[in-house]
Amino acid sequence: MSGYYPWQETHWRNLAERLAQDSLPHALLLHGPSGTGKADFAAEFARSLLCQQNQADGQACGRCSSCLLYAADNHPDSHIIEPEKEGGPVKIDQIRALIADIGLSSHAGGYKVVIIHSAGAMNIAAANSLLKTLEEPPAKTLIMLLTEQLSLLPATVRSRCQLLRFNLPDSAIAQNWLAEKLLENGGNPDAAPDLLAIANGAPLIALADAEKDRPALRQSLLEALVGLAEGRLDPVKVAGEWLKLEQPMPIKYLHGWVSDMIRLRQVPASFADNIKYKKVLQSLCRDVELQKLYIYLDRITESLQLMAQLNPLPVIESLLIHWANMPKQKTIMQG
Ligand SMILES: [Zn+2]
Numbered sequence: 438m439s440g441y442y443p444w445q446e447t448h449w450r451n452l453a454e455r456l457a458q459d460s461l462p463h464a465l466l467l468h469g470p471s472g473t474g475k476a477d478f479a480a481e482f483a484r485s486l487l488c489q490q491n492q493a494d495g496q497a498c499g500r501c502s503s504c505l506l507y508a509a510d511n512h513p514d515s516h517i518i519e520p521e522k523e524g525g526p527v528k529i530d531q532i533r534a535l536i537a538d539i540g541l542s543s544h545a546g547g548y549k550v551v552i553i554h555s556a557g558a559m560n561i562a563a564a565n566s567l568l569k570t571l572e573e574p575p576a577k578t579l580i581m582l583l584t585e586q587l588s589l590l591p592a593t594v595r596s597r598c599q600l601l602r603f604n605l606p607d608s609a610i611a612q613n614w615l616a617e618k619l620l621e622n623g624g625n626p627d628a629a630p631d632l633l634a635i636a637n638g639a640p641l642i643a644l645a646d647a648e649k650d651r652p653a654l655r656q657s658l659l660e661a662l663v664g665l666a667e668g669r670l671d672p673v674k675v676a677g678e679w680l681k682l683e684q685p686m687p688i689k690y691l692h693g694w695v696s697d698m699i700r701l702r703q704v705p706a707s708f709a710d711n712i713k714y715k716k717v718l719q720s721l722c723r724d725v726e727l728q729k730l731y732i733y734l735d736r737i738t739e740s741l742q743l744m745a746q747l748n749p750l751p752v753i754e755s756l757l758i759h760w761a762n763m764p765k766q767k768t769i770m771q772g
Pocket residue numbers: 487488489490491497498499500501502503504
């Protein structure tokens with residue numbers, strides 16, 4: 438994610454103003470129900486605090502060396518604390534190590550930022566240890582504590598932080614945002630109100646629910662692509678199946694896979710963290726000329742535009758026939 442969510446605008450503007458006036462508090466306690474994006478907000482604000490070239494609205498530039506380090510989870514002035522095991526406690530050793538770290542001067546000469554996830558999971562010893570730092574905070578350090586339930590934190594800790602409440606967003610704002618996300622991901626935007634209702638109004642939970650069914654579907658579409666390349670499947674029949682899905686989702690996926698094939702051909706080390714997917718991609722594009730992949734990608738892009746205006750079936754058929762008949766290098770060399 439880059440940027441904060443639309444329902445967080447007031448919080449963002451207030452903090453950005455205080456930063457501009459050099460009057461940020463030392464500690465913020467972000468609290469409220471899950472699915473409202475507290476963690477994303479904290480990460481985004483940390484990023485902007487560390488950025489060396491903030492934009493006018495206080496958002497991070499995304500290009501400076503700090504932003505790049507932050508994006509790689511490697512910024513020396515960014516500290517993240519969370520329970521070692523999900524549902525487990527935040528321990529005193531973690532807080533002690535943190536205090537030692539932030540006692541040192543900043544590496545980049547600017548702010549040091551701490552995010553403590555599940556702050557309510559700090560055990561008493563950890564909370565007491567943090568309390569001393571909250572009472573005598575190091576200069577230019579912002580500590581952000583996150584919790585769904587304020588009552589989980591000792592009153593002594595709460596009183597040392599500025600509270601920032603994250604409510605469930607207004608339903609119109611949440612619906613608009615969710616509909617847009619669904620559309621971007623190839624889903625049905627009209628499902629937004631129902632999904633939100635099921636998620637009790639929490640937009641991030643609604644989005645996660647909507648995406649749950651996607652992995653299995655993606656896998657079956659990718660398998661169809663393999664079947665077509667191997668000549669086992671009939672492109673016209675597969676196009677008929679794809680037509681039954683929300684459009685243009687399958688073609689957007691196809692676009693993603695062909696882009697990934699091109700990336701893999703150019704940077705063979707890509708997708709090292711997803712070997713299974715990499716093997717599928719390799720088998721799909723190994724024998725295809727790179728130039729042919731580029732031409733095909735252009736065609737998919739054009740087709741995505743056409744599908745908005747024309748009957749999608751012939752467009753999908755023609756794309757899949759193209760894929761099934763993609764000239765292979767070997768064939769060309771033999772011929
Ligand atoms: Zn930056």
